[in-house]
Amino acid sequence: MTSLSKALSLECDEILTPEDADLYFQQGKIADKRNFICIGLNCGCRITCVNIDKPSSKRKVDPYFRTAELHSESCNIYETNYQNTVDYGDVAHVPDEQKKDENDSFFLKRPKHHLVETRAQPDISGIETVSKITGKDGGHIEHYSPSRIYHLGSLVGKYNKYEKMNLLKRKGVSIGDNSYAYSELFKRIKNQNINDHQVISNRERVYWGQVESIIKLNNGDVNIIFSEKATFKTASATTTISIKRSILNNYRFKRPIVDAITNSIGAEKNKLMAYVFGTPKLEVDDFVNFNFYPLNLDLIEIKKI
Structure with a gap:
């Protein structure tokens, strides 16, 4: 077979x-x-x-x-x-x-x-x-x-399968020059304490969690905002994936990620899980924020709960 x-x-x-x-x-x-x-x-x-x-x-x-x-x-x-x-x-x-x-x-x-x-x-x-x-x-x-x-969606599928089989620490994935155990690669945003070293590190991870909202901005960009909160030092931090309109419009591969994003705009809170591969960028104004700016949609996945 x-x-x-x-x-x-x-x-x-x-x-x-x-x-x-x-x-x-x-x-x-x-x-x-x-x-x-x-x-x-x-x-x-x-x-x-x-x-x-x-x-x-x-x-x-x-x-x-x-x-x-x-x-x-x-x-x-x-x-x-x-x-x-x-x-x-x-x-x-x-x-x-x-x-x-x-x-x-x-x-x-x-x-x-x-x-x-x-x-x-x-x-x-x-x-x-x-x-x-x-x-x-x-x-x-x-x-x-x-x-x-x-595409990150296939990596998420592998993660979910290995989690059910209790193999996350035994199974690994190579990304560029780095190798990870699946248990090390995937980081849930909820209660994640992201420190200075992680923010500036070149060793990316897959961050994931429940979604608060997906909104389309006036300029056509789309923001995916997580309901789960990370922390930076002692401050609560909101995590957002910012997707440029050009990235959405220019994705050339037959994969349902574009429809998954656009069809999820305005979805109810905590009905979706979002995943993003990269390193969070710390931005501090009135609040503490971690933002991801993925270069393409291969680095994003959205799944219904």
Whole structure:
């Protein structure tokens, strides 16, 4: 059995991750978990997004894509060179020699060919090509191959999965020259004491928490304001993600983050969780504020609670 990190939805004609597919199913944008196909060139093998039709409380594992039939012989998904061998599309798809404990990788800059995602090739549009998975009747599944991640939403999905499996301290992710355990990388804003060293540090983190409001300013910029408070020394601090209008308008990748932001403007308090990767900038006037100014939407994720 193999798992793909992306598949093409025949219902909405978009390339989706399992997290995207789960969100689209809940929103009614897609209705059939079986209406996906492989994104490999010259391949139309049917893909099922397992578990999107189950309530979250009844899921033993998070949604994932599973092949429902054989790939075509010319499918380029399985022409990938791995560290110790080459996978040519045999039954296992991923070599047993591949290291099982390598870090995931989160890339802050996309390759040149990362434009609007169409039927793309492995390692060019951020596809985690294949993952060998093992399953028992009890539903336990382990993903062996590390992921190449280009949007924070996929990193959040990994964090949530590892949290449920109690693996946050054992699983890691590489970001540029830095490596983190997931438990170290993700910092909830609530009661977070951010000191001078953290503010000026180049070692970014993923900060997250419940949202107070999302507002659109007169100039078209959007501010995401957290309801949860951090502290600086002894002062309570409000945390805000400031998104420039140009960043919203110029995002070129087929990912629901733009709709997630714009559709959440005016949402009720504490109905959303927001995530941002970066280093907070301390700003003090009448109040103490921590502001994030992300360079692109790959560094932001919003999820409904």
